Structures are given as structure tokens and as C-alpha cells.
Amino acid sequence: MTVVRAAISQTTWTGDKDSMLDLHEKFARDAAAQGAQVMCFQELFYGPYFGITQDKKYYRYAEPTDGPIVTRFADLAKELGMVMVLPVYEEAQTGIYYNTSVLVDADGTVLGKYRKNHLPHVEKFWEKFYFRPGNLGYPVFDTAVGRVGMYICYDRHFPEGWRALGLNGAHMVFNPNATKPGLSNRLWEIEQPAAAVANGYFVLAPNRVGLEDNEYGEDAVDFYGRSQVVDPRGNYVGELGSDRETELLVRDLDLDLVRQMRDDWQFYRDRRPDTYSVITDA
Numbered sequence: 001m002t003v004v005r006a007a008i009s010q011t012t013w014t015g016d017k018d019s020m021l022d023l024h025e026k027f028a029r030d031a032a033a034q035g036a037q038v039m040c041f042q043e044l045f046y047g048p049y050f051g052i053t054q055d056k057k058y059y060r061y062a063e064p065t066d067g068p069i070v071t072r073f074a075d076l077a078k079e080l081g082m083v084m085v086l087p088v089y090e091e092a093q094t095g096i097y098y099n100t101s102v103l104v105d106a107d108g109t110v111l112g113k114y115r116k117n118h119l120p121h122v123e124k125f126w127e128k129f130y131f132r133p134g135n136l137g138y139p140v141f142d143t144a145v146g147r148v149g150m151y152i153c154y155d156r157h158f159p160e161g162w163r164a165l166g167l168n169g170a171h172m173v174f175n176p177n178a179t180k181p182g183l184s185n186r187l188w189e190i191e192q193p194a195a196a197v198a199n200g201y202f203v204l205a206p207n208r209v210g211l212e213d214n215e216y217g218e219d220a221v222d223f224y225g226r227s228q229v230v231d232p233r234g235n236y237v238g239e240l241g242s243d244r245e246t247e248l249l250v251r252d253l254d255l256d257l258v259r260q261m262r263d264d265w266q267f268y269r270d271r272r273p274d275t276y277s278v279i280t281d282a
Contacts, residue, residue, distance in 0.1 A: 002255040004145045004161045006172070006202075007039045008029035011246040013048040017061070025076060027248050032080040034250045037106070038145045040174040042206045042227075043153050044099070047089065048215040049178040049208060049223070052124040059130070061276045062091035065102050065113055078108025083143045084138030085150060087176040089115035089130075090115070095207045099131045099152055100232045101176065105162065106144035114139060114150035118158050124180075124221055125216065127154070138164035146255055147171040149201075153178055156191050156205075159198065166199035166268070171258045173199075177207040188226060193234035200262040202237075202253050209246065229253070232261035 008028040014020050024041050029211065031039050042051070046069060050058035063069060070086060077084045083106050090100035090113070099116035115134030119127040138161055140149040149170030155161055156175055165173050173195070179188060192203045209225030227241035229251040237251045 001043060004172075004255060005035045005037050005250060006145075006204055006229065006253055007034070007036035007248060007250045008174075008206035008227050008229065008241075009039075009041055009246075009248050010206050010209045010225045010241050011042070012208065012223070013212040013215055015214045017046050017118055021072070025073075028073070028076055028082065028084065030248055031250055032082055036082060036207050036250050038083040038085075038143070038148075038172075039085055040176060040204055040206055042208050043087045043178040044089055045087050045176070048212050049221060051127050051178070051266060052216060052219060052221050054129040055124045059097065062089040062097045064092075065090050065100065065110070067091075070102050070104070070110065074104045074108045074110055077104045077106060077128040081106045081144075082142060083145050083148070085148075085174045085176070087152065097131055098134060099127065100134075101150040101152060103141050103143070103148060103150065103176070111141045111143065112139055114152070116155060117153040117161060118155045120154045124219075125154070125238040130182045131219075138168055140170045145172075149173040151175040156195070157187070159195065160197040162199055166201060170199075170201050172202040172204065172253065175203060175205040178210065178221075178223060179206055179207050181224050184225070192228055192230045193236075196230040196232055197234040197261075197265075198267060200232045200265070200267065202255075204228075204251075205230075206249075207241070209242065209244065211266060221247075232257045 117134040121128040149165035208223035213220035229237040
């Protein structure tokens with residue numbers, strides 16, 4: 001049996017970037033102390049979720065993926081011997097920004113990144129003001145803990161990307177989120193388990209939690225947490241995260257379940273891509 005111990009975290013906005021960075025370093029150190037080998041933070045982890053407004057001042061949260069934040073946590077990954085998924089606001093060049101997850105291996109090597117492909121632009125999720133759509137496809141990387149893919153929040157509503165990650169060889173997919181109550185509640189319960197079952201891999205989905213009224217006052221979004229880890233059969237691994245409290249979740253992933261699920265349910269064998277042209281032609 002091949003078991004990987006994984007961690008995800010959820011928190012609200014503390015009010016400043018430096019304390020958020022320190023808090024997430026503590027999450028990583030606490031996870032490592034519990035034996036975690038891979039760690040993923042929530043969407044845009046070191047800032048508020050600024051998509052609820054359209055304000056140019058938040059562009060200043062963007063930095064290159066070889067900038068000080070990724071460098072700091074790559075050094076931490078090397079120190080702890082831990083794979084890290086870092087959801088950041090990426091500045092590709094002046095005025096060109098992406099919602100990005102950077103993947104760092106356990107030796108501190110930056111293996112690559114995923115740029116969020118699907119961007120919402122609805123009330124309090126004005127992401128097209130801040131980001132360009134991703135242009136890197138659906139990459140999967142070999143890491144110290146296995147084959148890792150990444151998806152980000154609103155992406156999860158689109159099954160095509162989940163499938164592309166599976167076809168590219170993912171055995172676990174990290175999907176950091178900033179998700180609030182409303183239309184999404186029921187979707188949050190079913191989308192990660194459905195993706196895990198359909199593709200035969202683990203899904204790990206941290207979500208923000210709490211009210212960010214220290215930034216936005218009456219306009220603040222109250223994120224509901226409920227971070228989750230799902231196995232390839234669609235079962236939750238351990239309890240879901242709190243719907244109110246900052247929390248670190250550490251869970252054991254039995255990677256043998258990936259092969260078992262795919263042997264039991266031959267979804268990859270029985271696919272009919274020759275009949276799916278409507279998906280791209282429509």
C-alpha cells in the first residue's frame with residue numbers, strides 16, 4: 001500500500017499580507033510536524049479575495065512566480081521536504097495577470113504552474129477585471145508524492161478540465177477555492193466527488209472560511225470553508241473542514257485506490273472521444 005499524507009488549510013483574511021504569509025508558513029510547519037508530505041493552500045492565499053470589488057489597487061498583490069513569495073515557500077518546501085501547491089496572483093508582465101497555482105517539489109524545485117482557465121464575472125466574483133484566462137492547458141507533474149494536477153475554484157464547474165487532468169496522468173488534483181454560500185452550496189457537495197469518481201483520482205479542495213469584513217465591511221463575503229479531501233471512489237477522506245473556523249486538515253491518501261478504481265470502472269477504456277466533437281465545435 002502506497003500512502004501519502006496530505007494537508008490542506010482554510011482561513012479568513014487576517015487584514016495584511018505579512019501576517020497571512022506567516023500564518024501559511026505556520027500551517028506548513030504544523031502539517032510537516034504531523035507527517036504531511038504535500039500541502040495546498042486556499043485560492044489567492046496571501047491576500048483577501050479581492051474579486052468582490054473592481055479596484056486597481058489589488059493589482060499590487062500580483063508578483064512573478066519567481067518573486068519573493070514563491071521563493072520563500074520554495075525554500076520552506078525544501079527545508080520541510082514537502083511538496084507545495086501555492087495559489088498566487090501572478091504577474092506575467094506589467095498589466096498581464098493570472099490566477100495561478102505554482103507547484104514546488106519536496107526539494108524546493110519549482111516544477112511548473114497552472115493558470116486558471118475558467119473565470120467567473122458575476123456579482124462579487126469580478127475575476128475578469130483581475131485576470132486573463134489561463135493559457136497553459138491542464139499540465140500534470142511528477143513529484144515526490146506522485147502525479148499531481150491543479151484546478152482552481154470556478155474551474156470545478158467544467159468537467160472537461162477534470163478529464164484532461166486525468167488523461168494527462170494525474171493521480172491527485174488540488175483545487176484551491178474561494179467559495180461562498182448561495183447557488184454553490186449543493187455544487188460544493190457533489191462536484192469534487194463526481195470528478196474524483198469520473199476520473200479515478202484524489203481531489204483535495206481547500207476553501208476560504210469566514211467573513212472578510214475587515215477588508216470590505218458590509219460588502220464582505222462570508223466564505224463557508226468545508227474544505228474536503230475525496231478519494232477515487234467519491235468518498236470523503238476524514239471529516240470536512242469547519243464552516244466557521246480556521247483549520248488545518250491532514251489526511252492519508254492510499255494511492256493504490258487509483259489503480260483499483262480504474263480497474264473496477266474502465267471509464268478511460270470505454271470513452272468515445274470520436275463522438276464528442278460537439279464539445280469543441282459548439
